Amino acid sequence: MQIQLVWTDPNSGKIYKPQLQPPVALGRSFNLMPGTHASQAVSRIVLDADTVQAFHALLEIRQGSVWLCSQADSQINGVTVTEGVLTHGDRIQVGPFELTFTVVLDVIEEEEEIQDAVPAARVNQGKTPLAGLAQVAAELPGQTAKALGRSSGEWVCDRTIGFLFKRRCDRTTALGCPYCNNGQSKLDQDPYWLDYDLYPNFGSYRPGNWGYEYYRDRAYYCYNRESRNVDFTEADAASFEEESDTDYEMNFGAS
Amino acid sequence: MATWLIYALGGGWGHLNRAIALGRQAATHHQVRILTNSPYAHWVETQLPQIDFSPSVLQNLSLQILPLASVAETRHQVQAIVQAQNYDCLIVDTFPRGLGGELVDCFPLLSSIPKVLIHRDIDPAYVQAKQVGKFVAHYYDTLVIPGEGDDVPFAYFPQAVQTLPWLMLNAQALPSVSPTEQPTIVVVAAGNQEEMAFWGQLMARLLTNFPAVTCRCLAYTCPPHCPPHLWVQEWPGMPVLNQADVVIGGAGYNTVFECQALGKPLISFAWPRQYDRQQHRGQRWAKLVETPQVAIDTVKSLLQTPRDQRESQNYGNGIGDAISIIETQYSQR
Ligand SMILES: [Zn+2]
Secondary structure, eight states: OEEEEEEEOTTTOOEEOOEEOSOEEEESOTTTSOSEETTEEOEEEEOOOTTSOTTOEEEEEETTEEEEEEEEEEEETTEEEEEEEEOTTOEEEETTEEEEEEEEOOOOGGGHHHHHHSSOOOOOTTTOOOOSSOOOOOOOOGGGGGGGTOOTTOOOOOOEEOSSSOEEOOOSOOTTOTTTTTTTSOTTOOTTTTTGGGSTTTTOOSTTSTHHHHHHTGGGTTEETTTTEEOOOHHHHGGGTOGGGTTTTOOTTOO | OOEEEEEOOOSSSHHHHHHHHHHHHHTTTSEEEEEEOOTTHHHHHHHHHHHOOOHHHHHHEEEEEOOSOOHHHHHHHHHHHHHTOOSSEEEEESOTTOTTSTTTTTGGGOTTSOEEEEOOOOOHHHHHHTTHHHHHHHHOSEEEEESOTTOSTTTTSTTEEEEOOOOSSOGGGSOOOOOOSSOEEEEEEOSSHHHHHHHHHHHHHHHHHOTTSEEEEEESSOOTTSOGGGEEOOSSOHHHHTTOSEEEEOOOHHHHHHHHHHTOOEEEOOOBOSSOBHHHHHHHHSEEOSSHHHHHHHHHHHHHSOOOOSOOOOOOOTHHHHHHHHHHHHHTO
């Protein structure tokens, strides 16, 4: 699995967008970060600031998901964590550095020219297992819809949407779409960013966390095995809380 | 001139009536759009000129009637309308999350628009199942409780404000009633097919039991078994209710509070509704009955007391206060 980290150096203002193969180490000192981890070569990224530890954090793949394991204070989407699963579009804060995490897979040659213009990459949905917080359908420029096997010229919305399980909007018209804000949302903007505060431990899917059951039962949420998309937003979420509650909000003729 | 969008989705009369009661008075100074999917909306639209002769009110007030569609499609249409943000204030009747939960996905993107909830009673089981309280606390600037006081789930929220019940017509606007020799019973018939059949049969029994009483059935369509000449299709219904000595109906919001304002005794059958607690409302504001026979017995005892044919007292209407409360929402921003 290829990932991309994008950040702006607060000292120089320079933008970095390396694509890397995990494990990836983040820290202040190149020499004090491990060169290998579990017998794999580690990509080491130097983040030069006093508040960054010499070896601050490691990004590694566990069961198909990318995890952040932090030796010191780090944040994912504003939440302080020692470890956590990373989802496409997540913001990692290490000291003064904010890095945007995206997943890159199977970039095919004909699209390479677009790669520069669009910072985010795409996921090959056919090959990616759904694991951890859903593998996100990445931001594919709408104009390249044909790459997904659609008929040429058919526009599909390329914005990231979804609450528990991130996915691509994929509507053929963005008109009136609240999920992607009429297709105007920024490519890396999460429409739910305000909501995470309302859900302690959002994104944690281990037993004992409230997200565990949603993740375990994900196959029931209109899970599309082909696309690996889970059609699941917060509006749907409460429907799964209790079986007896599923009748609510299903009838627009009720009063 | 500010633009108000009133979310009034829901079956039956209640949501539409409350929204129009508010909207038509607000429309003297504001542009008001009422979003509705009520099956009665198209007909009501044709009746509006009868209560509002002022061309400016009619021009400023519009019903945005959603076509009958699947749940998913209706959700999407509502979201597109709400998301357009071409209004200054969003007023949501009864269902904080939207009747289909569709507002949940919109509100995070509407942070700059003030949101007011018209807090009619809703079933606490629903409130709990969907954690509605958390959502209300987080997203609504103000809750206006029209008439039901402390007896509603979010009455004690800090942003809750109470008003008198909302009524379509102010006391001054009500046509006067000329005295009659015979007492009058008005049956208010609304609801699904099964309920309409019930009201029709009740009408038939009332005619047999009270030959010396004028019986009328206020309904959108003539119920089965109800003699058509006794059927009254009229909107708004308050002038018809005002002619009654006794009213028989359900225990929905409008029936209960219109009778209360007009000082009419209401005999209520509490119908089951998914979100509304008619039983709960009826216990407090009406004479609840369970069978037609008990209703007839209750009518008998009510008609034995001397008839009071004075003009109904000058009741209050919570609409005026509600408009002032809503106006402060955006003028303070
Ligand atoms: Zn979209």
